[in-house]
Amino acid sequence: xxxxxxxxxxxxxxxxxxxxxxxxxxxxxxxxxxxxxxxxxxxxxxxxxxxxxxxxxxxxxxxxxxxxxxxxxxxxxxxxxxxxxxxxxxxxxxxxxxxxxxxxxxxxxxxxxxxxxxxxxxxxxxxxxxxxxxxxxxxxxxxxxxxxxxxxxxxxxxxxxxxxxxxxxxxxxxxxxxxxxxxxxxxxxxxxxxxxxxxxxxxxxxxxxxxxxxxxxxxxxxxxxxxxxxxxxxxxxxxxxxxxxxxxxxxxxxxxxxxxxxxxxxxxxxxxxxxxxxxxxxxxxxxxxxxxxxxxxxxxxxxxxxxxxxxxxxxxxxxxxxxxxxxxxxxxxxxxxxxxxxxxxxxxxxxxxxxxxxxxxxxxxxxxxxxxxxxxxxxxxxxxxxxxxxxxxxxxxxxxxxxxxxxxxxxxxxxxxxx
Numbered sequence: 001x002x003x004x005x006x007x008x009x010x011x012x013x014x015x016x017x018x019x020x021x022x023x024x025x026x027x028x029x030x031x032x033x034x035x036x037x038x039x040x041x042x043x044x045x046x047x048x049x050x051x052x053x054x055x056x057x058x059x060x061x062x063x064x065x066x067x068x069x070x071x072x073x074x075x076x077x078x079x080x081x082x083x084x085x086x087x088x089x090x091x092x093x094x095x096x097x098x099x100x101x102x103x104x105x106x107x108x109x110x111x112x113x114x115x116x117x118x119x120x121x122x123x124x125x126x127x128x129x130x131x132x133x134x135x136x137x138x139x140x141x142x143x144x145x146x147x148x149x150x151x152x153x154x155x156x157x158x159x160x161x162x163x164x165x166x167x168x169x170x171x172x173x174x175x176x177x178x179x180x181x182x183x184x185x186x187x188x189x190x191x192x193x194x195x196x197x198x199x200x201x202x203x204x205x206x207x208x209x210x211x212x213x214x215x216x217x218x219x220x221x222x223x224x225x226x227x228x229x230x231x232x233x234x235x236x237x238x239x240x241x242x243x244x245x246x247x248x249x250x251x252x253x254x255x256x257x258x259x260x261x262x263x264x265x266x267x268x269x270x271x272x273x274x275x276x277x278x279x280x281x282x283x284x285x286x287x288x289x290x291x292x293x294x295x296x297x298x299x300x301x302x303x304x305x306x307x308x309x310x311x312x313x314x315x316x317x318x319x320x321x322x323x324x325x326x327x328x329x330x331x332x333x334x335x336x337x338x339x340x341x342x343x344x345x346x347x348x349x350x351x352x353x354x355x356x357x358x359x360x361x362x363x364x365x366x367x368x369x370x371x372x373x374x375x376x377x378x379x380x381x382x383x384x385x386x387x388x389x390x391x392x393x394x395x396x397x398x399x400x401x402x403x404x405x406x407x408x409x410x411x412x413x414x415x416x417x418x419x
Contacts, residue, residue, distance in 0.1 A: 001178070001179050002179065003130055003135060003175065003179070004134070004137075004139070005030065005130075005134060006133070007034070007320070007321040010321065011035070011038065011125055012038070014125055014323070015097065015123075016097050019091035019095065019096060019100065019121050019122075020099070020118055020123070021098065021125065022077075022104065022124045022125070023101070023102070024103070024105070024125070024126050024127065025105065025126055025127035025255045026254055026255040026256055027105045027199075028192065029173075029174065029255075030127070030130075030175045032103055033175070034127075035073050039073060040071065043101070044068050044072045045075070046068045046075065047074075047076055048080055054080060057079070058080045061083045061086045064080075065087070065090060070094065070096070071098060071099050071101075073101040074101070074103070075103050078104040084113050085117055087117075087118065088121065091121050092121075105200065105254075128255060128316075128317045128320060129172065129173025129174050129175065129280075129281055129317070130174075130175055130178065131173070131314055131317050132168060132314055132417060132419065133318075133418075133419070135168075135178060136157060136158050140156075141318075142318045142319045142322040142324055143314070143318045144343065144345070144350070145343065145350045145352070145393060147394060147404070150412075150418065151404060154404055154418055157417060157418045158417070159402065160415075162298065163298065165307070165310075165400065166294045166297060167294045168310070169282045169297065169306050169307065169310045170282070170286050170293070170294035170297055172283015172284055172285075173313075173317075174284075185283065185287065189283065189284055189288075190287075192284065196254070200254065201250070206250065212237055212239060213247060215237050216233065216239070218289070220233065220257060220277065221279060221285045221288035222302075223277065224278055224279045224305055224306070225305040225309050227272060227274045227275070227276050228248065228276070230248075231244075233248070255280060256279065256280060256284070257278065258280050258312075259276070259277055260275060260276045260278065260329060260330050261329055261330075262275065262276075262331065262332065263329035263342045263349070265373045267372040267373045270334040271332070271333050272332040276332075278308075278309050278316075280316065282306055286306070289302070304355075304356050307354065307356045308354045311354045311398050311416055312341060314419040315328065315341065315419060318419065327343055327344050327345050329342040331351075338366060339351045339352070339353065339366050339369070340354045341354065347390050347391060348390065349370060349390055349392055349393065350392075350393040350394060350395065350396070351364075351370060351392070351395045352396050352397075353366070353367075353395075353396075353397045353398070354399070354416075355399045356399065356400060357399055358399060358400045358402070359413060360397060360399055363399070363407075364395055364397060364408075364411045367392075367395050367411070374390070374391070394410060396413075397412070397414065398416050399415070399416065400416060401414070402415065
């Protein structure tokens with residue numbers, strides 16, 4: 001079964017704007033599949049996974065581009081960076097939007113070449129796995145705390161029980177697991193990791209020891225939804241802190257982990273400055289930690305962290321699918337007061353708390369830490385701090401509530417399954 005992807009419109013828009021479309025993201029999230037479904041009859045398709053084709057692309061890129069002249073889809077283009085200068089020559093001659101569609105799953109190798117060679121000529125679209133809304137057959141815009149829009153989502157969404165939510169969390173977002181019945185999750189994810197190591201990681205100078213790297217990924221998985229501490233990560237694996245920093249950057253570039261930055265405003269004091277890390281596929285995260293079933297995970301001490309990770313990844317993907325950079329931050333200060341997510345758009349901050357319960361108590365209590373940034377034009381102009389001020393918008397608690405319900409005048413409970 002094929003699931004229609006929300007990102008389709010973004011891909012079309014970029015292809016109509018730039019001569020080169022580069023669709024990036026982790027392996028097996030459906031990059032090739034979606035482009036194949038969008039291909040015009042005259043567009044050729046070639047994959048550099050084929051060793052013979054790859055050799056031609058690397059040794060004689062000019063001949064390769066004569067054989068596979070645009071419009072063309074080139075899959076796994078990172079294997080032949082030699083193509084980029086010749087693609088540049090062709091797009092400068094032809095000036096046709098959408099001539100080249102490229103896919104790549106090794107961002108850390110590819111982006112330097114793309115930035116240097118195809119600057120101004122390429123539209124880059126990052127893509128991740130399926131969203132919960134796509135699995136329900138919905139194609140919502142990027143998530144925002146807009147109550148009328150969220151009420152409309154309620155009408156189109158299918159309610160999910162706690163068990164159903166954790167089944168989704170445990171399975172993750174890889175399309176293959178939903179398109180084919182009876183796939184073994186353990187076998188799938190072991191194969192995924194093996195492919196990731198053998199094709200994407202093995203040749204990197206920064207990764208000298210694959211065993212340590214796998215252990216590092218497991219340590220990061222165990223700390224999803226926590227602030228980054230390179231010393232702690234390094235000590236657990238037996239590597240140096242600079243190596244831990246390099247390896248985490250590889251996971252981020254690979255689309256496996258996202259780093260959410262702390263919200264900063266000079267009106268706020270004692271804010272922790274370390275980013276927070278989240279796995280972008282909860283199924284892979286659960287496999288790395290060895291959870292045996294969704295039920296075991298739901299009842300574990302890690303259930304809250306996994307629920308938060310899933311919600312953050314769903315919001316994150318909703319922005320990528322809309323062709324936008326996720327405007328996501330978090331708050332934590334030295335007094336250990338936290339706000340899980342802050343969306344910052346158009347001069348307004350929207351505080352979001354993520355809780356596993358159906359109607360968690362006191363979930364909005366830390367929203368008050370944002371009070372110093374709220375705009376009060378007359379007083380601010382006199383005191384000279386108006387430039388530090390902003391607006392505080394609707395606050396929401398994303399939880400397992402059966403409905404959208406008001407908490408008070410400015411804050412709402414929102415069911416996680418409508419994201």
